[in-house]
Amino acid sequence: MVKLLEEVVNLDSGSYDKEGVDRVGERFERFFTEHGIPVVRRPRETFGDAFLATIAGSGGGNRPIVLMGHRDTVFPKGEAGRRPFSVKGNRAYGPGVADMKAGLVMNAFVAAAFHKHGGAPAPLTVLITSDEEIGSPACRPIIEETARGARCVFNAEPGRPTGNVVTGRKGGVFMECTVTGKASHSGGNFQAGISAINEVAHKIVKLKDVTDLERGTTLNVGLVSGGQSVNTVAPWAKIGIDLRYVEPPHRAEAMAKIEAIVAEATVEGTSAVLEIKGEFLPLVQDEASKEILGLYQEAMSSLGHKVEGEFSGGCADSGFTSAVGCPTVCSTGPVGGLAHSPDEYLELDSILPRAKGVAMAIAALR
Numbered sequence: 001m002v003k004l005l006e007e008v009v010n011l012d013s014g015s016y017d018k019e020g021v022d023r024v025g026e027r028f029e030r031f032f033t034e035h036g037i038p039v040v041r042r043p044r045e046t047f048g049d050a051f052l053a054t055i056a057g058s059g060g061g062n063r064p065i066v067l068m069g070h071r072d073t074v075f076p077k078g079e080a081g082r083r084p085f086s087v088k089g090n091r092a093y094g095p096g097v098a099d100m101k102a103g104l105v106m107n108a109f110v111a112a113a114f115h116k117h118g119g120a121p122a123p124l125t126v127l128i129t130s131d132e133e134i135g136s137p138a139c140r141p142i143i144e145e146t147a148r149g150a151r152c153v154f155n156a157e158p159g160r161p162t163g164n165v166v167t168g169r170k171g172g173v174f175m176e177c178t179v180t181g182k183a184s185h186s187g188g189n190f191q192a193g194i195s196a197i198n199e200v201a202h203k204i205v206k207l208k209d210v211t212d213l214e215r216g217t218t219l220n221v222g223l224v225s226g227g228q229s230v231n232t233v234a235p236w237a238k239i240g241i242d243l244r245y246v247e248p249p250h251r252a253e254a255m256a257k258i259e260a261i262v263a264e265a266t267v268e269g270t271s272a273v274l275e276i277k278g279e280f281l282p283l284v285q286d287e288a289s290k291e292i293l294g295l296y297q298e299a300m301s302s303l304g305h306k307v308e309g310e311f312s313g314g315c316a317d318s319g320f321t322s323a324v325g326c327p328t329v330c331s332t333g334p335v336g337g338l339a340h341s342p343d344e345y346l347e348l349d350s351i352l353p354r355a356k357g358v359a360m361a362i363a364a365l366r
Contacts, residue, residue, distance in 0.1 A: 021048030048130025098336025103156025135278025193233025
């Protein structure tokens with residue numbers, strides 16, 4: 001397992017690097033083929049392709065159990081060469097080692113074990129997607145299609161540093177607001193200009209009031225750009241907006257406030273447009289998901305590991321599976337932390353127990 005993990009961590013697979021993301025997918029495709037497991041590749045035009053491997057069940061169930069995960073990372077091309085897979089003590093390091101290439105390795109080995117020894121009460125589908133870190137624009141339809149017909153989903157995002165899994169996540173909307181003004185010479189013809197940057201500044205100040213910490217709604221303007229030159233009144237400006245919310249109705253309320261701020265011009269003569277660039281739905285735990293969690297907790301307890309459910313402000317593809325009504329447990333992957341940073345780590349001694357826990361929970365499903 002560690003050897004395969006090293007191979008895939010040492011392949012760059014930033015979300016926008018289709019070639020690199022597909023190389024990682026092809027490595028897992030080869031793993032399944034070598035184990036005699038049928039695998040289907042679903043081509044995507046812009047982002048990486050999706051891969052689905054299927055294992056027949058030996059029980060009477062006909063709705064598949066889904067083991068899901070993404071192989072893209074947030075890191076730029078060349079990162080794997082700058083800091084390749086390494087091990088220090090019980091921890092492994094490298095880009096995407098926990099988020100979430102270790103989860104993919106775990107899912108692949110769980111599937112191979114059921115394929116070799118039987119015991120799955122229903123068919124298993126291993127879904128490996130390519131663009132989760134940017135909101136799954138290409139793979140969301142495949143995720144939803146797969147989940148609609150499934151018995152349940154185990155999403156192998158990294159286990160929390162506590163060893164817990166995630167039973168609730170915020171929804172997220174990633175947006176871009178572009179403001180148009182009018183260029184003019186800032187010294188010789190200042191008054192003829194209309195500053196898009198000044199308008200963006202007003203909007204940023206107003207947008208901070210969308211945050212409601214008591215509700216768990218947050219708005220972050222994480223990117224700002226604009227202008228033509230230092231001696232030109234700015235003809236354009238752009239901001240990147242990240243909205244997070246807990247309950248689905250909170251999204252509509254927050255979006256109404258954002259759209260009103262975008263539409264209202266403080267600097268006369270400017271105009272603005274808002275574009276949604278990506279979106280995650282919240283993961284909401286229902287009674288069926290609680291039952292799946294219970295089976296997983298019993299399995300982990302028998303292995304000597306107490307596991308609870310946690311809420312996370314981070315988004316994941318598990319929100320899409322939950323939203324179509326499929327019972328979902330998230331963060332069943334090996335335990336890790338500090339994702340999206342150079343210090344991201346994986347607890348190596350968690351790989352086998354987490355794999356056993358998922359396998360035992362699957363075997364207990366009826």
